[in-house]
Amino acid sequence: MKLSVKKLPASEVELTMELDAPEFAPLWEEAEREAALNVRLKGFRPGGAPLELARKAMNPEHVLEESVRHAVRRALDEAIETHQFTVLGQPKVEVLEASPRTPDAKGGLRCKVMFAVFPEVKLPDYKAIAKRVIEKEKVAVKVTGEEIEKTIEWIRSSRAKVTLVNRPAAKGDLVEADIESVVGGAPVEGGTLTGDRFILGESRFVPGFDEHLFGATRGKKEMFTLRAPENYWNERIRGKDVDFTVTVKGVFERELPALDDEFVKGLGPNFQGMASLRANIEQGIMIERTDRERERLRAKILEQIVKETKADPPTIMLERTVDSFLQETKELAGVKKEAVNEENLRKELAPKAKERLLANLAVHKILEVEGLEPTEAEVRAEAEALRLDPATHYDYAYGVIRHRKLFEYLEKSDK
Secondary structure (H helix, E strand, C coil): CCCCCCEEEECEEEEEECHHHHHHHHHHHHHHHHHHHCCCCCCCCCCCCCCHHHHCCHHHHHHHHHHHHHHHHHHHHHHHHHHHHCCCEEEEEEEEEECCCCCCCCEEEEEEEEEEEEEEEEEHHHHHHHHHHHHHHHCCCCCCCHHHHHHHHHHHHHCCCCEEECCCCCCCCCCEEEEEEEEEECCCCCEEEEEEECCCCCCCCCCCHHHHCCCCCCCEEEEEEEECCCCCCCCCHCEEEEEEEEEEEEHHHHHCCCCCCCHHHCCCCCCCHHHHHHHHEEEEEEHHHHHHHHHHHHHHHHHHHHHCCCEECCHHHHHHHHHHHHHHHHHHCCCCCHHHCCCHHHHHHHHHHHHHHHHHHHHHHHHHHHHCCCCHHHHHHHHHCCCCCCCHHHHHHHHHHHHHHHHHHHHHHCC
């Protein structure tokens, strides 16, 4: 067997295979014997007819197809062992010439086999990148006294006693209302709320919303239009005119509890006074911000590693990643299949999907090089620690521990 391997862009491989007649004939004969098992001739049990007779009832195209399949399997096995390929997807075979025997003893098989392989990944100096990003980007985490006091006020406000009153709404009241939001004649996604409750003067609606409800009474319907700021938190309505229809269902007066030790003790057994409450709040905010800062730095590190990683993933890997991205996007948005143009959405998601794929390839390669790939025992232990069933959440637990092991290693390398 003569094999020639040609590496193509996008981690594709073209394998040209040649077998002379003596090499190909046994494979053809094997395919004939297999086909003969399914031949039924009168006077013979199924598969029991002599091969000479059975040949006349065989489909020669099927015999050719099977003999080529046997040859391609041998060729792929040899190429995989020689070049350490990891084949992805189903190879495509193009038969250029196929003849088991000819009167002049020529013939044989010549064909091309196209297949995708797991891409070669060339990593940058990821340890140096981690050190550089940490030194340049790391921000000191701190908590101010003002933030602690705001948190205490939020806790106090959440435990306020509310009483339904029959008077115009004033700043600081709890208002219950049905709200409709429309832009350009179309309802805003998530903008129709029934029985929504908010503190007047502290809502997260478009600026000016609360002011339109000052003095409103139960049963009153208010209709008004506001322009959402360009930096508004809801991207869907930034810079647009929003038509609001608000029907007030109730106005509630709020009575805040006294801020004393009795109030603090009512929050739980761990709080014995204001000092312990403040210390607990500071610790909680500090832990949250430290975690957030750590994940921000990790994202920066990975982003830079991916930028400097060289890889040419095959189309099949990109398509699978886009498929996964598409499914996640539709599930998060609650989009039904028939309600979205999948072709356009796939094009829109393709760049992000490629970034994710390159990140996965880089992480996989680093873990492989450093011998950090999670073991099955580690993954199962992680799933159990997360109170998940390892059988159904194995991939999730694997991803969690892989992420942690990678960055703990890179952060340690920075020391």
